[in-house]
Amino acid sequence: MAALALGMAVATAALSVSLDVGDRLAQEFRSLGANLLVTPQADSLPLQIGGVDYRPANAGAYLPEADLGKLKTIFWRFNIMSFAPILDVPVDAIEVNNGAAEPLRAIGRTTLIGTWHDREVPIPDGTTYETGIERTNPWWHVEGKWFKDNSTECVVGAGFAKRYGVKVGDALNVTATDKSNESGLNVVGILTTGGPEDDAIVASLAMAQQLANKPGQYRRLYVSALTKPEDAFARKDPKTMTPAEFDTWYCTPYISAIALQISEELKGTDARVIRRVAEGEGNILTRVRTLLWLVTFAALLAAALAVGASAAASVIERRTEIGLMKALGAGSGLVGVLLAAEQLLLAFVGGGIGYALGIVLARLLGERIFGFAPAPKLFVLLIILGLAALITLLGSAFPLRRASRYDPAPILRGE
């Protein structure tokens, strides 16, 4: 009974974790950052080196920030995990003494990256959605505080801070390189990204818009979307698909389908798949899922073996009872049915207890390993009860058959 309950608990835990974890694993990969890049369609070529755009503010096309809420109205809106618009402004920075009028020292030319830190975006259906750069790029670490949107706060890259000796609490004065606008900034944090942002200043999008004189506009949008790994079908050119195929493709969260839906919703944009992220993610995800199912299968097998063996053992223990029943005139069939009924009852009770234990175990394992608790599913209970019944019957069938051949006399004598 204990073996039955424990075996079924393990089976329950394995099934519920692996049923739930597939989707969660895909989310895990969103820590790799955005997998879609949205840029204006009619644009001059960005002069982008290592993530920073070197075009002057007056060159090239921009996109309206106000449209961004529409991202959450596309067909796969719930798969859009986060997004962050970017506007780069080349600036000259000087350090100023807090409060004093004269500049402390010149720092030089750098890039101010304007983005959202944490923003409630209004969505056309009346709700809001919270997103920002901290969610699209979770590997960005800030020592100190993040800047607040719509403020003069900023964070500076670690390389920049080290080179110019800028600390949290310092005040900077930045001027757009075309000398049009300037603004004061307070450093509230030091940013480490391992990328080119380490040599830049990151501030709110509103600040960058003011410096570039482009209110309500941005230049690049990073979107992080949950997707289904691409298969052979996803690699077909949508233009050559039949209408039925196109519908299937459009209604599957392939990254290319989501890219198309985004460019349909945001007019005048070009949404491109960031290949290195999307493809690497797809490959690894497929592999890890296979691994997960193999492990589940191994656990189920071990559980079945344990339950079967303990069922067999419990029948063998009944030898004297079987002998007595036979001595009193019970036929082999009746003995078999009686024991099988008992085993079935045990299987249901044990399976039920095992299911309850298994849910607790799944919760424990899920939280420990994957950081979430899988939701209990009713059909797992059905599978477990069926499995328990099947395995106990199979496990006890062999000793039962032997028991039916027992001669009662020697058993009752204790031999």
Added chain:
Amino acid sequence: MPTTAMFWRIVRRLLTANYARLFVILLALGAGAAVTSALLNLQIDAKRRLTTEFRALGANVIVTPRDPGTDGNGATLDEAVLQQLPAQHEGKPIPAVAFLYVIGEIAKAGELHFEPAVIAGTQGHGLTEIRPGRRSEYLASLENDPTACEVGAKAATQFAVHAGDSLQLRNEGRTASCKVFAVVATGGAEDTQIFTRLATAQALANLPGRISLIQLSVTGTPDSLNQFIASLGRSLPGVDVRGIKQLAEAEGRLYNRISGLLSATVILVLILTSLCVMAGMSNVAIERKNDVGLMKAIGGSVRRVVRLFLAEAILMGIVGGLVGSAIGLLLSIWLGKTVFGVAAQPRWIVYPFSVAITVIVSIASAFPLRRLAGIRPASVFRGEA
């Protein structure tokens, strides 16, 4: 010694008394050992495989000048640094490519309207590993041409060029031309760049022998990668060597998940195995009441009886473990193929380890036999329980 001979004779009889039960117990121990060794082997292999898979995400180490310049083109490194990089890390070659970025002006051959674009001069081996993407057009015949260049998908649309066309490049009065041999789509900034030979970009920028940065794709676990970065930083003064955190963090996190999953499964399977063996052993305990009673009646000490059963458990553990672990190792080769597409390498260290674990499980599962120690010969012979 006759007593030793007798000891082993009894053990042999104990083992062979009931073949069906011996088979069930050995099956349970063997299956437990097989799962343990297969999953442990896969766990070691997963680390290696994952790092290889993550290499599909492109460069993970960047070498830059320590003091980046403040103008658009940035400060530069000596191109000799590329030759000073180690060619291998842990037996795996390291793709390394030097880049020199120039913001120049581009036009299709024969056209007069130039537009600014980023020209990236490249030199080194393994550009496709460093910068993964899809080539939509490709002319292998042109690739080795000294003036060949590769154009990002967006730039190709902008200038309306295809593989086989020529481009004119110019920067501050210096001019060059190149023949397009491929159009590449990466989805990143590379889509808007033009990749030329390093010498072409150096001539355009008037920076002979200089490069902007080097990108490397180093295969290795996050720990060994950190060591590589630190030792490279020490051996190359005047440069900054940094890892791309984005990849390292995701990889470390994913590996922890997989490793946790496999360890939890191994533990659960071992618990189940010992349950299974325990079920068999409690039958044994019931059946052997008479035998133990007899042994005690003719003067066998409790310790001696316990030693008998221990020897039996250890023997079963060793046999089940040896056979099961061997099967498990073979199984993991196939598992590796299913999961990662490449056969997993059997690690021999796993073998003795999982045999040892199986023996421990087998001894622990002999727990029900403890009941036999308390048997009183007199009551057993009277036929009482």
